[in-house]
Amino acid sequence: MRWLYNQLISNEHLxxxxxxxxxxxxxYEAVLTIHFSTTETTKKGAHIRDGLDTKRFMILVVMALVPxxxxxxxxxxxxxxxxxxKETGMLGCLIQGGIIxxxxxxxxYVVGGCWEVLFAIIRKHEINEGFLxxxxxxxxxxxxxIPLWQVALGISFGIVVGKEVFGGTGKNxxxxxLTARAFVYFSYPAYLSGDVxxxxxxxxxxxxxxxxxxxxxxxxxxxxxxxIDNIQSAGFSLWDCFIGLIxxxxxxxxxxxxxxxxxxxxxxxxGSWRTMVGCVMGAVAMAGLFNLVxxxxxxxxxxxxxxxxxxxxxxxxxxxxxxxxxxxxxxLNASKWIYGFFIGLLTVIIRVxxxxxxxxxxxxxxxxxxxxxxxxxxxxxxxxxxxxxxxV
Amino acid sequence: MKNQTKIKLKKAFNxxxxxxxxxxxxxxxxxxxxxxxxxxxxFMKAKVIVNLNDQVKRGQALFYDxxxxxxxIHSPVSxxxxxxxxxxxxxxxxxxxxxxxxxDPLEFQSxxxxxxxxxxxxxxxxxxxxxxxxxxxxxHNMPNPNTTPPAIIVMLSNPEPFHPQLSxxxxxxxxxxxxxxQVLKKLTPNVVVIVDANEALNCDALSELTQVVRVDGxxxxxxxxxxxxxxxxxxxxxxxxxxxxxxxxxxGATITLQRYYNQQWVSVGGNQTKDNQHYKVIEGVNVAxxxxxxxxxxxxxxxxxxxxxxxxxxxxxxxxxxxxxxIDSDPQPEFMSFVQPGANKPSxxxxxxxGFFNSFKKTQPSTALNGSSRDCISCGLCTxxxxxxxxxxxxxxNVTGDDIESGMRHGLLDCSSCGVxxxxxxxxxxxxxxxxxxxxxxxxxxxx
Numbered sequence: 024m025r026w027l028y029n030q031l032i033s034n035e036h037l038x039x040x041x042x043x044x045x046x047x048x049x050x051y052e053a054v055l056t057i058h059f060s061t062t063e064t065t066k067k068g069a070h071i072r073d074g075l076d077t078k079r080f081m082i083l084v085v086m087a088l089v090p091x092x093x094x095x096x097x098x099x100x101x102x103x104x105x106x107x108x109k110e111t112g113m114l115g116c117l118i119q120g121g122i123i124x125x126x127x128x129x130x131x132y133v134v135g136g137c138w139e140v141l142f143a144i145i146r147k148h149e150i151n152e153g154f155l156x157x158x159x160x161x162x163x164x165x166x167x168x169i170p171l172w173q174v175a176l177g178i179s180f181g182i183v184v185g186k187e188v189f190g191g192t193g194k195n196x197x198x199x200x201l202t203a204r205a206f207v208y209f210s211y212p213a214y215l216s217g218d219v220x221x222x223x224x225x226x227x228x229x230x231x232x233x234x235x236x237x238x239x240x241x242x243x244x245x246x247x248x249x250x251i252d253n254i255q256s257a258g259f260s261l262w263d264c265f266i267g268l269i270x271x272x273x274x275x276x277x278x279x280x281x282x283x284x285x286x287x288x289x290x291x292x293x294g295s296w297r298t299m300v301g302c303v304m305g306a307v308a309m310a311g312l313f314n315l316v317x318x319x320x321x322x323x324x325x326x327x328x329x330x331x332x333x334x335x336x337x338x339x340x341x342x343x344x345x346x347x348x349x350x351x352x353x354x355l356n357a358s359k360w361i362y363g364f365f366i367g368l369l370t371v372i373i374r375v376x377x378x379x380x381x382x383x384x385x386x387x388x389x390x391x392x393x394x395x396x397x398x399x400x401x402x403x404x405x406x407x408x409x410x411x412x413x414x415v
Numbered sequence: 416m417k418n419q420t421k422i423k424l425k426k427a428f429n430x431x432x433x434x435x436x437x438x439x440x441x442x443x444x445x446x447x448x449x450x451x452x453x454x455x456x457x458f459m460k461a462k463v464i465v466n467l468n469d470q471v472k473r474g475q476a477l478f479y480d481x482x483x484x485x486x487x488i489h490s491p492v493s494x495x496x497x498x499x500x501x502x503x504x505x506x507x508x509x510x511x512x513x514x515x516x517x518x519d520p521l522e523f524q525s526x527x528x529x530x531x532x533x534x535x536x537x538x539x540x541x542x543x544x545x546x547x548x549x550x551x552x553x554x555h556n557m558p559n560p561n562t563t564p565p566a567i568i569v570m571l572s573n574p575e576p577f578h579p580q581l582s583x584x585x586x587x588x589x590x591x592x593x594x595x596x597q598v599l600k601k602l603t604p605n606v607v608v609i610v611d612a613n614e615a616l617n618c619d620a621l622s623e624l625t626q627v628v629r630v631d632g633x634x635x636x637x638x639x640x641x642x643x644x645x646x647x648x649x650x651x652x653x654x655x656x657x658x659x660x661x662x663x664x665x666x667g668a669t670i671t672l673q674r675y676y677n678q679q680w681v682s683v684g685g686n687q688t689k690d691n692q693h694y695k696v697i698e699g700v701n702v703a704x705x706x707x708x709x710x711x712x713x714x715x716x717x718x719x720x721x722x723x724x725x726x727x728x729x730x731x732x733x734x735x736x737x738x739x740x741x742i743d744s745d746p747q748p749e750f751m752s753f754v755q756p757g758a759n760k761p762s763x764x765x766x767x768x769x770g771f772f773n774s775f776k777k778t779q780p781s782t783a784l785n786g787s788s789r790d791c792i793s794c795g796l797c798t799x800x801x802x803x804x805x806x807x808x809x810x811x812x813n814v815t816g817d818d819i820e821s822g823m824r825h826g827l828l829d830c831s832s833c834g835v836x837x838x839x840x841x842x843x844x845x846x847x848x849x850x851x852x853x854x855x856x857x858x859x860x861x862x863x
Contacts, residue, residue, distance in 0.1 A: 069834035076786020193790030
């Protein structure tokens with residue numbers, strides 16, 4: 024490894040100011056710092072610094088996503104093989120899932136990465152490792168049937184409009200992965216409407232197989248029907264929804280693995296438990312309220328209990344991995360409670376009241392991203408009022 | 416036990432490091448050459464009033480502060496001026512004094528402190544070179560002698576790890592300390608003595624004199640500005656003064672002994688040798704007489720790990736410096752360190768395995784930046800550790816956007832510059848220095 028390091032360092036002058044490849048410095052910096060920790064020392068300020076840096080910060084999110092991703096690959100393969108009526112061994116499912124998922128992931132990383140590098144070079148800032156998270160989060164929110172050109176278009180929109188035009192990671196006010204998904208969702212609704220979810224094994228006359236997700240079923244239950252009964256009679260028990268062996272977006276189906284990811288994020292101090300608990304509280308409160316007002320003459324979805332709301336759709340995935348994005352979430356701890364609570368609340372409202380958008384969590388988080396600075400403003404003003412002024 | 420109270424503060428930054436100085440004290444023989452370095456005095460513009468080869472006595476004035484022309488810095492020894500070194504824009508860097516064989520201190524008049532008025536006390540302090548003992552909040556400048564402090568906060572405990580502990584030296588200095596507090600009481604009745612609740616120090620005699628507050632908190636809370644934030648009741652107290660125990664001892668001793676007191680205590684920490692202990696030295700001593708670096712590439716810090724000076728010269732102990740920390744400054748590249756479990760990576764967070772047990776006690780502190788500079792990702796760690804409950808991210812935006820007014824509303828001037836926010840930042844943003852720079856600019860504006 025010393026050899027590689029020496030090679031990199033001996034070529035550093037080419038990328039520094041005045042060097043032949045001066046413009047490509049961000050690329051050099053990225054390659055060097057991904058392989059080797061920096062040997063820089065403190066020049067001013069505190070003489071010692073903590074071991075945590077943004078690379079570790081972001082890679083921990085990726086690590087927390089690994090269980091969800093692996094399960095997502097397995098489940099995608101499983102659903103695909105099931106619908107084709109083939110045998111569903113563990114290895115077979117993983118291979119089949121891999122064949123479907125890896126091209127999507129690769130497209131997302133390659134296309135997104137190109138934008139990231141391009142902006143870094145033009146704007147002369149370092150390539151930010153936050154992209155490692157965005158590039159993985161986005162494919163996990165997509166259905167297995169998504170055409171690759173839509174993945175490329177989506178991630179481009181997410182990275183460029185969701186992040187880079189505002190100045191890159193740290194300056195964006197929307198979650199880039201969700202911005203990308205929202206773009207695809209509204210541009211090509213036929214592909215993400217909540218109904219088309221299983222990619223068929225090839226050699227068949229039709230390429231995809233349509234099956235409704237629990238959310239879709241609940242949303243389409245007629246008035247005076249029983250949404251939960253309908254979901255269960257379609258073959259989705261509460262347990263299935265919790266474990267996640269059901270059709271759905273690649274990474275969203277398993278609440279169990281999202282909880283595992285949440286444990287990693289909270290244990291390492293990377294994800295805010297306040298936001299997550301806030302989300303759950305908001306969803307439970309709103310679903311409970313809906314349950315109270317529900318009668319036979321109201322929308323059937325109103326009757327869906329809080330537990331079901333937490334287990335279906337991508338509520339768990341959004342809560343754990345999307346709402347906790349530190350950049351687009353509010354800064355202050357008190358604000359995170361409010362922010363989380365409203366995400367939960369809005370998710371349930373959008374799901375229940377608006378049957379055109381069975382998946383509310385994406386819109387709820389994006390909406391609250393926009394309000395995050397406002398929440399911070401009022402919480403900070405409240406704190407200022409408690410201080411004894413110190414001005415000149 | 417008249418005036419002892421206790422306050423408990425949130426311990427958000429409760430870590431301890433390897434390399435703590437032991438409690439033993441060694442007296443260091445005065446070096447033949449001493450240096451007077453005014454680096455620790457903020458905003459000082461020195462005007463030298465001695466010439467090369469002049470004979471000076473211990474306690475004789477060497478230079479004054481152009482901003483406060485009544486404030487002089489006095490010579491710690493008797494001897495000959497060997498050199499006067501200026502730096503960029505004729506900033507005084509060092510005055511070297513070749514000390515004579517015979518100590519010949521300037522004799523001051525005897526004074527009865529109890530009979531003095533406020534202005535008498537001020538002139539006594541100014542005449543004997545004791546005024547630089549004070550810092551005025553919120554800018555940490557030397558106070559103008561024409562002002563009277565609303566309160567003086569005397570720190571008997573340390574704002575950082577590895578600083579000299581009063582409990583080590585208390586036997587030698589208790590009388591001087593009490594005499595010093597009596598002098599301060601003449602300046603203002605509100606003299607508050609702050610002691611770490613965990614330090615074994617008997618404060619009964621002090622509490623007969625003035626209010627003693629035992630504080631249970633982490634070390635960053637032992638900056639005067641931080642204590643002031645927690646104790647202040649009104650806007651009037653914002654301009655309180657701060658003073659550490661060594662300065663109080665110097666004030667007490669100089670006035671009682673009627674000659675300039677040049678003794679001080681310095682602790683050596685971080686260094687992985689047996690040198691880590693307390694030393695009794697004279698001001699401006701040659702550092703080589705105290706400690707030598709084991710490894711050439713190590714960094715010698717005058718002051719604490721968080722707020723110590725960044726200097727290039729390591730010859731003499733700058734005035735007002737009470738700690739020398741020697742830490743590793745040669746970080747090696749680690750392959751893919753960000754994906755490793757990191758059992759030995761010192762971290763305050765639980766992002767590495769080491770965070771689950773206090774790894775600092777096991778690893779030598781180092782100057783490694785541990786990452787590259789990035790934009791703020793709003794992780795909120797700085798808010799969690801700030802000893803004065805600031806919202807550093809918020810103030811960072813105010814300061815970088817040149818909106819100092821909003822920064823002040825959010826408490827910029829309460830900032831004690833402790834450096835803890837800089838330490839924890841994963842994006843390696845030097846928040847504390849940016850805030851200090853903003854405050855300094857503001858100070859120049861208001862005093863212009």
